[in-house]
Amino acid sequence: MSLLEIRHLQLKFYDTQPPLEVVKDVSFAMKEGEILGIVGESGSGKTQTALSVLGLLKKHEEISAGEILFEGKNLAEFSQKELEAVRGKDISMIFQEPMTSLNPVLPVGQQVEEGLRLHTSYTKEECKKRALDMLREVELAEVENIYNRYPHQLSGGMRQRIMIAAALVTEPKLLIADEPTTALDVTIQSQILKLLKKINEKHHTGILFISHDLGVIRRLCDRVIVMNQGKIVEMGTVEEIFQKPQQEYTKKLLAAVPTRGESLRRRKGGETQ
Amino acid sequence: MKKKQKNYNLILGIFIALFMLLFLLAGLFYTPYDPDAMNGAAKFAAPGTEHLFGCDHFGRDILSRVMKGTGTTFFVAVSTVVLGGGIGILVGAFTGYFGGWVDEVLMRFNDVVFSFPHILLALVFIGVLGPGKYNVILALSVVFIPSFARITRGEFLAQKEMDYVKSARLMGVSHLRIMFVHIFPNTLPSVLSMAAIGFNNAVLAEAGMSYLGIGVQPPDASLGRMLSESQTYLMSAPWCAIFPGLCILLLALGFSLLSDGLLKKGGK
Amino acid sequence: MKKVLEVKQVSVSYKEGKSRKEVLKDISFEVRENEILGLVGESGCGKSTLSKAILGFVKTDEGEIVHHTERPQMIFQDPFSSLNPSKRVEWILEEPLRMQKIPKERRKQKVLAMGEKVGLTTEQLRRYPRELSGGQRQRVSIAAALIQGAKFIIADEPVSALDVTIQKQIMELMVHLQEEMGLSILFISHDLNVIYQMCDRVMVMKDGKIEEQQDTEDLFAHPKSSYTKLLLEGLPQ
Numbered sequence: 001m002s003l004l005e006i007r008h009l010q011l012k013f014y015d016t017q018p019p020l021e022v023v024k025d026v027s028f029a030m031k032e033g034e035i036l037g038i039v040g041e042s043g044s045g046k047t048q049t050a051l052s053v054l055g056l057l058k059k060h061e062e063i064s065a066g067e068i069l070f071e072g073k074n075l076a077e078f079s080q081k082e083l084e085a086v087r088g089k090d091i092s093m094i095f096q097e098p099m100t101s102l103n104p105v106l107p108v109g110q111q112v113e114e115g116l117r118l119h120t121s122y123t124k125e126e127c128k129k130r131a132l133d134m135l136r137e138v139e140l141a142e143v144e145n146i147y148n149r150y151p152h153q154l155s156g157g158m159r160q161r162i163m164i165a166a167a168l169v170t171e172p173k174l175l176i177a178d179e180p181t182t183a184l185d186v187t188i189q190s191q192i193l194k195l196l197k198k199i200n201e202k203h204h205t206g207i208l209f210i211s212h213d214l215g216v217i218r219r220l221c222d223r224v225i226v227m228n229q230g231k232i233v234e235m236g237t238v239e240e241i242f243q244k245p246q247q248e249y250t251k252k253l254l255a256a257v258p259t260r261g262e263s264l265r266r267r268k269g270g271e272t273q
Numbered sequence: 274m275k276k277k278q279k280n281y282n283l284i285l286g287i288f289i290a291l292f293m294l295l296f297l298l299a300g301l302f303y304t305p306y307d308p309d310a311m312n313g314a315a316k317f318a319a320p321g322t323e324h325l326f327g328c329d330h331f332g333r334d335i336l337s338r339v340m341k342g343t344g345t346t347f348f349v350a351v352s353t354v355v356l357g358g359g360i361g362i363l364v365g366a367f368t369g370y371f372g373g374w375v376d377e378v379l380m381r382f383n384d385v386v387f388s389f390p391h392i393l394l395a396l397v398f399i400g401v402l403g404p405g406k407y408n409v410i411l412a413l414s415v416v417f418i419p420s421f422a423r424i425t426r427g428e429f430l431a432q433k434e435m436d437y438v439k440s441a442r443l444m445g446v447s448h449l450r451i452m453f454v455h456i457f458p459n460t461l462p463s464v465l466s467m468a469a470i471g472f473n474n475a476v477l478a479e480a481g482m483s484y485l486g487i488g489v490q491p492p493d494a495s496l497g498r499m500l501s502e503s504q505t506y507l508m509s510a511p512w513c514a515i516f517p518g519l520c521i522l523l524l525a526l527g528f529s530l531l532s533d534g535l536l537k538k539g540g541k
Numbered sequence: 542m543k544k545v546l547e548v549k550q551v552s553v554s555y556k557e558g559k560s561r562k563e564v565l566k567d568i569s570f571e572v573r574e575n576e577i578l579g580l581v582g583e584s585g586c587g588k589s590t591l592s593k594a595i596l597g598f599v600k601t602d603e604g605e606i607v608h609h610t611e612r613p614q615m616i617f618q619d620p621f622s623s624l625n626p627s628k629r630v631e632w633i634l635e636e637p638l639r640m641q642k643i644p645k646e647r648r649k650q651k652v653l654a655m656g657e658k659v660g661l662t663t664e665q666l667r668r669y670p671r672e673l674s675g676g677q678r679q680r681v682s683i684a685a686a687l688i689q690g691a692k693f694i695i696a697d698e699p700v701s702a703l704d705v706t707i708q709k710q711i712m713e714l715m716v717h718l719q720e721e722m723g724l725s726i727l728f729i730s731h732d733l734n735v736i737y738q739m740c741d742r743v744m745v746m747k748d749g750k751i752e753e754q755q756d757t758e759d760l761f762a763h764p765k766s767s768y769t770k771l772l773l774e775g776l777p778q
Contacts (some may be wrong), residue, residue: 041704042675156584185583186731187771212704256709258734260761264716265577265741436623440682443596443614444637444689458627 001072002029003206004053004174009066011048011057011230022048022061024230032173033204035197037221037238039211041253045230050176050210052076054093055083070174089119092167094160096179101163102151108162109135109147115170134165138195157188161195168199174206181216193220214257218242226250283534289527293520297347300340308337309492317510327512329503335516342494343520349410349489350475350524354468357414361421362464368422369429370452380426387419392478396487404487413478417471424467428460462535469532473525480521496521544609545693545725546572546595551604553587553594564590566749568604572693577719577726579740579757581733581772587749588729592695595727610693610725614686618698620678624670630681631666637689651688659684659714676707683714687722695727700735712739733772737761745769 011023023045030036040046051057053068053075068075070091075083087093092115095101102111112131116122122130128147135143138161151159160180167175177196181189197220200207211217217224217238224241226233226249234247245251305325306312312332320327326335364383368376386394398412432438433456441451482488483497491498496517503513553565564587572578582588593599595606596615617623624633631652638648656666659680670678679699686694696715700708716739719726730736736743737757744754745766752766764770 041706186733187583190774214705252706256705258705258708258712258732258738260734260737262738263757264712264738265757436617436619437625439596439598440615440617440623440685441625441636442598443612444685445612445640446636455625455628459625461627 002069003032003034003071004208005029005067005069006049006053007067007069009049009052009068010064011045011052011061012064013061015060022230023052026066026227026230026232028225028232028235030174030206030208033200033206034223035200035207035209035221037209037211037217037224038227039214039217039224039253040227041212043229044227046210046227047178049227050093050178050208053176053208054087054091055080056093085119088115088167088172089170090172091174091176092170092172093176093178094163094167094180096182099151099156099159102159104151107148107150108154108159112147112162112166112169115166119170130169131165134169135162137168137199138162138165139191140165156184157191160184160188160192164192164195164199168203168205171203172205174208176208176210178210179212180209182211182213189216196220214242214254226253280534280537282530283538286527286530286532286534289523290531293343293347293524293527296520297340297343300337300344304334304337304340306334306337308333308341308494310334317506319510320512326516327510329499329510329513330506335499335512338494338499339496339516339520342496342499342517343524345406345489345493345495346476346479346497346521346524349406349413349479350472352410353413353417353475353479354471356410357417358421358464358468358471360414361418362425364418365422365425365427366429366452366457369426370433370448370456372430376426379422383419383422386416387423391416391474392481395478395482399482399487404490406489406493409479409482409488413475416478417475421464421467421471424463425460428463429456432456432459462538466532466535469528469535472528473532476521476524476528543574544571545574546609546613546727547605547607548591548595549605549607551594551606552602553590553599554602564749565594565601568749568751570744570751570754572725572727574692574725575719575723576741577716577728577739579736579743580727580729580746581731581736581743582746583731583772586746588746589697590749591746592697592727592729595695608693611689611691613693613695614689614691616679616682616686616694616696616699618701620675620682620702621670623682624678624685626670629667629669630661630673633670633681634666634685634688637685641689655684655688658687658718674707675703676711679703679711680714683711683718687718687724692723693725693727695729697729698731699728701730701732708735715739733761745772 007027009023009026010021013020013022026049038046038049048057048061052063055075055078063076066076070086075086102108109131112134113127116127116130132143132147135146140146140158140161154162181192184192193216196207199205209217209221221238223237225235226241228249233249234241234245241250242254245254310333312328315324315328315332316330318324318328318332324334324336326339328334364379368379394416395412398415399408402408402411438451438455441455446455479488479495480497480500483495484501486501489495489498499517500514506513548568548570551565551568552563554561554563568591580588580591590599592615594601596613634652634655635648638651643651652666653663656663661677661680661684665673665677670681673681700711703711712735715726718724728736728739740757742754743757743760745752745768747768752768760769761773764773
């Protein structure tokens with residue numbers, strides 16, 4: 001059985017007349033322990049697809065057809081209450097902006113523990129012990145000290161590590177990551193990608209990784225889905241998509257990525273002027 | 274099925290405000306009777322075909338007086354908003370855009386004015402200036418300056434950090450032109466809704482002051498004054514109070530819905 | 542080689558509580574005529590402060606900034622904040638010409654010609670900024686920067702907020718305009734690959750200092766500073 005299977009998902013925005021179809025008949029499956037990337041430009045529907053898994057859509061956004069099967073259970077039919085039991089326990093999520101997704105008035109340690117308090121019956125001491133272990137796991141130093149700090153006292157990279165710790169503390173089977181490295185500097189970005197890879201290997205956590213950045217997707221993922229205007233354009237392993245893209249759109253997308261292959265400038269190669 | 278939400282506040286606000294506007298405009302050109310003419314025979318006449326809203330203790334036609342009174346109240350409120358709002362916007366624009374010590378001084382002064390209850394401060398001014406329509410306008414305007422200055426200053430503070438302002442500077446646009454041609458239109462949604470709130474407060478303040486007898490003076494008809502005069506006969510001739518009251522209510526309600534609606538529209 | 546800008550030993554600091562925090566430390570470089578000079582660095586390295594200092598929005602503590610052209614213009618990262626939301630595109634493009642006291646007829650002609658140059662249709666010129674896509678808005682910003690005839694442009698992360706396919710179009714447009722109009726551009730970016738594609742020379746900034754500056758090919762082939770090497774390591778090829 002797949003960890004997550006999405007069948008003929010259709011999603012509409014109802015704040016316009018006529019309703020805008022944002023996701024059109026999207027189907028894919030994801031194995032346990034797999035890192036699956038969804039890549040696309042703005043308006044491709046990649047984020048809405050990911051958010052629909054956790055029922056985190058806005059008021060005017062609605063799933064109009066299709067099934068979202070998580071370990072065989074259809075999440076699209078779950079009530080908000082039933083979803084809450086899944087959210088943060090079996091499926092967790094991390095977001096792009098770690099500053100706004102952490103509560104500014106709570107020490108970060110408490111926020112890491114939150115999932116345990118909601119979903120387990122651990123005592124206070126056990127919760128704290130596990131939170132500290134988790135902070136070590138995401139490669140933070142002086143965890144006892146960090147436990148009592150507030151988000152604004154930490155750097156962007158550290159905050160993203162805290163987010164990851166909070167998401168993984170309940171040992172979920174699936175982690176949904178929506179552009180988690182986009183707001184970070186290149187050097188920090190590298191570190192976070194390595195961390196996600198390590199956690200995936202160690203705990204066998206499935207990661208659904210949403211990004212507009214083809215370079216990041218290529219470094220992290222096993223398989224890739226390319227989306228454009230609400231539809232899946234192409235799906236395959238990283239090698240297939242990046243080495244032998246079949247569809248025109250994928251080729252165009254890959255060609256647009258700035259690389260060090262060819263410069264737009266007609267400069268004299270390497271010569272000092 | 275979820276639909277795009279209609280802005281009912283704005284629609285209803287426009288409707289009521291327009292209705293009141295037509296009502297008072299009509300009053301400028303035509304009233305069924307002379308609003309000041311006393312008619313002993315019609316003393317306390319109940320509303321009926323002859324006098325639609327009835328008559329007061331002097332036998333004056335209430336409909337005619339309400340039409341004139343709404344006009345007076347409206348004139349006072351609009352003048353207050355234009356005068357107080359205008360000065361407030363200027364103060365807010367300069368302090369918000371330039372900052373520095375001018376900002377500090379003016380805003381501290383603003384805080385002082387702001388810390389007194391509106392009506393109390395207006396009473397002090399009337400105490401100094403003496404009662405009357407124009408003094409009421411003057412007093413209320415001064416009282417309204419701080420709230421306009423504050424809103425405008427906040428908007429200018431936020432807008433001046435936008436890149437389009439830097440861009441305009443680089444192109445050699447003068448500060449004054451940036452303030453009033455580039456930035457000001459972007460502050461209109463909040464300034465307009467503030468103006469509607471201010472208008473409301475002015476209507477209520479004028480009515481309150483006239484009710485206390487220190488506002489608009491006879492023979493000018495004013496809604497507040499009519500309420501004040503009718504309180505003695507509240508049980509025997511309730512129509513003397515109901516109709517002016519209703520007009521105050523509609524004026525205030527219309528413009529408050531209008532400001533809500535404008536804010537909602539601007540927030541999108 | 543003629544220069545359009547010389548920055549000599551410039552330092553800038555901010556007041557932070559009682560102490561002063563140095564954001565630019567002894568910066569020296571030049572921008573030459575007809576070149577795209579890249580400025581790369583991570584957030585907080587001082588690259589935005591440097592552009593503000595060049596434009597005179599920030600006071601320098603020490604050093605000298607010498608302009609050899611008319612005033613430079615700027616293209617910003619966020620195409621939402623850089624265009625006045627309450628004005629139509631044509632109004633925005635006409636404003637710099639109004640400042641030059643150019644008569645109305647002539648202004649209209651210039652706006653149309655400039656629009657054509659950056660790939661905006663007459664119909665798009667009549668719209669409000671919010672009715673345009675991110676790429677189109679960036680075209681407007683470029684047109685606004687060039688319409689007064691500026692020869693030196695500072696572009697602060699002009700393509701960072703755009704999708705890759707649009708990003709490429711805007712990069713191509715900028716290179717094309719540079720060649721056609723003989724512009725000098727100081728191109729600020731955090732993305733080394735974008736820098737590689739656009740620039741003739743590159744400066745790497747870290748903690749308010751210039752780590753190194755070299756011709757592009759040299760820098761990518763033989764980075765001198767260890768920080769540049771670290772940046773290049775994190776880079777997909």
